[in-house]
Amino acid sequence: MRANSSRTPVNRGSHSPKIVGTSAIAHPPPLPALRILRPGQVLPFRTGQEAPVEPFKLDKDERNDAIRRLATYLRNERDEDWGDLAVRLLFDTFEEQIAPAYYNLGISQAQRATRELADVFEVNLESLKRMPRT
Structure with a gap:
């Protein structure tokens, strides 16, 4: 008889929830590794569309x-x-050597501004909800 035979088995799949006792803890899939894209390469979006990576060169x-x-x-x-x-x-x-750091800083600032706008938009949408008449 094995010593661990009374324990609930643990599923160790990479994207599956781990089963511990009677509760399941879902773990998100790992984040993809960061890639450095070169000019002309295509950047995949979560929507399935693709956008070309433009070189950050001045005219x-x-x-x-x-x-x-x-x-x-x-x-x-x-x-x-x-x-x-x-x-x-x-x-x-x-x-x-240095321009990519400033480019990434601009992207980070755009992401932050987009999140702030999305929060304001969500609050405005929430205020439009109507309560049922009682």
């Missing part, structure tokens, strides 16, 4: 203006006169 005029401002900063604030190619390479490094 030509914005890029040239930003490079000019960076060169001006280096010259005026740091007393360093960098060549055009060096400033462009420095800007490219910032764009590649």
